[in-house]
Amino acid sequence: MWRWTWARRGLGGLGWEPPKPPRRPRSSGPRPLPLSYKLLDSQDPQPPLVFLHGLFGSKTNFQSIAKALGQQTGRKVLTVDARNHGESPHSPDASYEAMSADLQALLPQLGLAPCVLIGHSMGGKTAMILALQRPELVERLISVDISPLPIMGVSSFSSYLEAMKSLQIPQELTLSQARKVADKQLCHIIKDINVRQFLLTNLVRTNGQFVWRVNVEALNQQMDKIMDFPLVQQSYSGPTLFLSGANSKYIQPSHHPEIKRLFPQAQILSVPGAGHWIHADQPQDFMARIKCFLS
Template sequence: MLDLTAYGTPNDTPPLLIAHGLFGSARNWGVIAKRLSDTRHVIAVDMRNHGNSPWFSTHSYEDMAADLAKTLGDLGQPADVLGHSMGGKAAMVLATRHPDLINKLVVADIAPVGYSHSQMEPIDAMKAVDLSKIDKRSDAASQMTNLDQGVQSFLLQSLDIQQRKWLLNLDVLAAEMDKIVGFPPISGSFEGPTLFLSGGASDYVLPKHRQIIKPLFPNAKFAKIPNAGHWLHAEKPREFEAAVRAFLDM
């Protein structure tokens, strides 16, 4: 059972489930989730091996999709789903396997393809922190000087100071990194309304990816947020919220 944070109250509008990206948590989406909850029930989850959700020995997209399917099943009605990066890939697998659970799908800055980059540098940086010497976040930050400050600040949100531990299953995420940056072969399609919302300055969703996306998501639409990178929801939160709201309210 994934740990979740709920906003707003259930009503006649389909609920919205939010799935975060690698190294993230439901907490990262709190501001946007709260804003969108003015008209609908919003549920932000901690993905497996992240935040307060259980740790497992695997981190495949099939597993993550199954976790989300269980969460949606507990809601008792089809929901809109928003996934960013890793969460977007999990949401796409979910949509093709359980289309009956999803009303509308928003995929934020990711495509159903494998990528050549790795995310091992942040894992190595977190593993290198001597947690026995941590009394405040700045103590950890001083040991992570090899990272960009924005990445450093983001990762430190997953550090439990009191218990001196990372709220990330770093060993499993490292072991499963090839699966995380990859994408599994999938069959089937999701014919519901789908929005691929990308950062205008990001190269994660390219024109060449559309020939892969369209057979899987025949009703996909594409939009970009100008001057936003991969972390579009954090860089341009108001524009991101407006784009998601406009699509869900159509």
């Protein structure tokens, strides 16, 4: 069949043109994945709070804080599983651009833009990239114990993944028994019992086998990208808060100039008595800082 169309050639008069083939999806950016999430709904018109967990985490990491802040502020609150984590799909692409693309699709779909974006560690870097790429989706930004610079010499995540890959667990065990066996095997590499217990929340039984919910292979392959931060020239001019744990080394004074370059409105505050997991170490102080920033 032929159809009439306005030709763009010459003076733009009417002309004949054969039908165009269907457009292929643009391949210029990462393909978004449908993320698993939990939404605490509300009729409040204020920008919703959106929580992004860190590496090896899941949306349940912020469950109690999300519920409390929802009650205290009246706002909608969204917690999300990043790709390769929790109940979200797996992908070989674990880049921050890909994790940002997932949120660029999800937030407008749920009618939650613009939002207050709160990201811890890996989730903080994802939040920063989203704010830099699509500032209209982010009303204000909170980065929890992470800066827009490569992580150097403060993490052992690669050794964690190697230890997780090497586990040998008999299939006849219950889940609680399997986690005890896994803990004994991991303790030779991962000395901190709190870290082991955190990692073991990812051990689940699927189709009669014990597997990791996190995509161990993809995270291991792309750990360099996760530890790094994409090179970005544009800045985000919205209100921004960087919370650092007083006992953590993830945000250094030497990072402040780059933070201010990319986020010129940034406040940088330290939380006493907190390490890298500020929301777990000092939950009341963490929520108080967020509510103060919102007001």
